[in-house]
Amino acid sequence: MEKVKCECGHVNPYGTYLCESCGKPLIEEKSKLANMRYEGVARRSQTYTRTFVDKIWNFFSSVKVGIWIIVVLLLTSSLGTLFPQEMYIPPGENATIYYEQEYGTLGKLYYQLGFHNLYSSWWYMLIIAALGISLVICSLDRVVPLHRALKTQRVTRHEAFLKRQRLFSQTDNAENIDEDMIKAESLLKEKRYKIRKENGNILAEKGRFSRWGPYVNHIGLIIFLIGGMLRFFPEMYLDEHVWVREGEQEVIGGTNGEYFLRNNEFMIELYDEEDEKYQPALERAGGPVVKTYQTSATLLRREAGGTIGSETELAEVKDHDIRVNDPLTFEGFSLYQVDYKLNELSSFTFTLESEEENTDLTDIQFEVDLNDPEDVYEFDNGYRIEILEYFPNFVIDDNREPTTINRIPDNPRIIFEVFPPEADPEEEQGELSLVGIQVNEPLNGENDYTIRMTDVDMVNVTGLTIRKDRTLPIISVGGFIFMIGLVQGSYWHHRRIWIQNRNGRLVLAGHANKNWHGLKKDFKYLSDQTTIPMPVDQSEESSEEENEGVNESHDPTQR
Structure with missing residues (x-):
């Protein structure tokens, strides 16, 4: 597409409406006022429409498309709040079962559609990426030609350009033009206008930087979106839960097995029920209310060359009492106190009894760790007990088969197989028993044993959140830049005043991107201090002419 050369000598891109230099209209329009949107320059999306790249560019440069992407993003984001995301369901719960049990058929559909991990899904990332692409292309499609037009504009503008401004007036055979223009220059400087002069003509301009406010907004939003997308990279963001039983230690997620946390003691403090100050609140609560709870923890670090999980090779780093809003922090990680569980089942102690009176089983006593049970228990007198199946949280599924909801021993059931000394475990089947709390059932007829x-041993368990967020500075910078653009575009306005002496004829014009009342006040200030007249608001005249035309078309006398 060929470029258009104006009579002033400036070469304009194809499709430009007003010459970037002198402002002469290059395309004839019926409208009385010039279209000053983006200074009348040509945008790429309005001129190049042939290739596949052009079509992609034009699609994403549309403001309507950007708004629809935002609407779709908001709607899909709201879907993720209908039910808790998988990371927020109770620890240890199986998501496949949890959503259907808690929320019925709708919860099952929610899980099957993948909404339980909505914010990390590929299609949600695709919507965010589409919004980012839209912001980039929308900005480039407008800011580049706008910057070029504002940079190349001359002081002396074409008379047709001035006549098409919203605020315009001209005075024939004006007196004291030179004196008024000198005084106007001084008065406009008082109003903090930047003055440019050319051939005796004046261009007064201020607030041009406000034109970049929306694009600064876009830059802030793009940085914000980049920070949000980086949260899905493990090295940039981590938000996990860990449960540590009292007296035990667990590896801290995200540290590649380098750091461990030992729960030395878990403490909980309740409000004093005898304290009159708290009695009304406790009565409303209907029971004891937790005042504070904390984990006395020790941070451990695996020494270089050590084996993961080897307790003897862990060195103590520091001790810390983890409370709510008082986390344990190290190397960008923070461990927050978020939950606890009192009196969780830890181990069962069993003895073996025989129905025969002459059998001595006094030495057969064994302990089963419910979190890590052994497979086989052998005794000196030749007896052997194997754990055939272990269900930490026993339930019967839809197929009437025994299974476990999770690995937390809330309702443990164990299937034991007992072999006496004379039995061969490889050739014979032992006696089977299903044992649990208030449950002791033989599984293959009557048993001799x-x-x-x-x-029963129980233990307190602390629930901690492991959090690392390296994206927060990026998101903060994006938000800060966005606020700068918001203030920049909202509280300042781009105003221009052209005063030209055309052979004894005073031509006056003005334009503002918004807040026309403020620009009119500046003209009023000039008019009061000089003989320069107030310009006419041609938009009001156009409206009156249109109304008169409508009235005439409905006047019966004109028929």
């Missing part, structure tokens, strides 16, 4: 539970 009974496994009896004699003791």
Whole structure:
């Protein structure tokens, strides 16, 4: 497409409406006022429409498309708030079962459609990427030609350009033009206008930087979106839960097995029920209310060359009492106190009893760790007990088969197989028993041996959130830049005043991107201090002419 050369000598891109230099209209229009949107320059999306790249560019440069992308993003984001995301369901719960049990058929559909991990799904990332592409292309499509037009504009503008401004007036045979223009220059400087002069003509301009406000907004939003997308990279963002039983230690997620946390003691403090100050609140609560809870923890670090999980090779780094809003922090990680569980089942102690009176089983006593049970228990007198199946949280599924909801021992059931000394475990089947809390059932007829539970150990468990966020500075910078652009575009306005002496004829014009009332006040100030007249608002005249035309078309006398 060929460029258009204006009579002033400036070469304009194809499709430009007003010459970037002198402002002469290059395309005839019926409108009385010039279209000053983007200074009348040609945008790429309005001139190049043939190739595949042009079509992609034009699609994303549309403001309507950008708005629809935002609407789709908001709607899909709201879907993720209908039910908790998988990271926020109770620890240890199986998401496949949890959503259907808690929320019924709708919850099952929610899980099957993948909404339980919506914000990390590929299609949600695609929508965010589309919004970012739209912001980039929209900005480039407008800011580049706008900057070029504002940079190349001359002081002396074509008379047709001035006549098409919203605020315009001209005075024939004006007196004291030179004196008024000198005084106007001084008055406009007082109003903090930047003055440019050419051939005795004046261009007064201020607030041009406000034109870049929307594009600064876009830059801030793009940086904000980049920060949000970086949260899906493990090295940039981590938000995990860990449960640590009292007296035990667990590896800290995200540290590649380098750091461990030991729960030395978990403490909980309740409000004093006898304190009159708290009694009304406690009565409303209907029971004890937690005042504070904390984990006395020790941070451990695996020494160089050590084996993961080897306790003897862990060095203590520091001790810290983790409370709500008082996390343990190290190397960008923060461990927050978020939950706890009191009296979780830890181990069962069993003894083996025989129905035969002459059988001595006094030495057969064993302890089963419910979090890490052994497979086989052998005794000196030749007896052997194997754990055939272990269900930490026992349930019967839809197929009437035994299974476990999760690995937390809330309702443990164990299937034991007992072999006496004379039995061969490889050739014979032992006696099977299903044992749990208030459960002791033989599984293959009547048994000669009974496994009896004699003791139960319980332990307190602390729930911590492991959090690392390296994207926060990026998101903060994006938000700060966005606010700068918002203030820049909202509280300042781009105003221009042209005063030209055309052979004794005073031509006056003005333009503002918004806040025309403020520009009119500046003209009023000039008019009061000089003989320069107030310009006419041609938009009001156009409206009156249109109204008169409508009235005439409905006047019966004109028929």
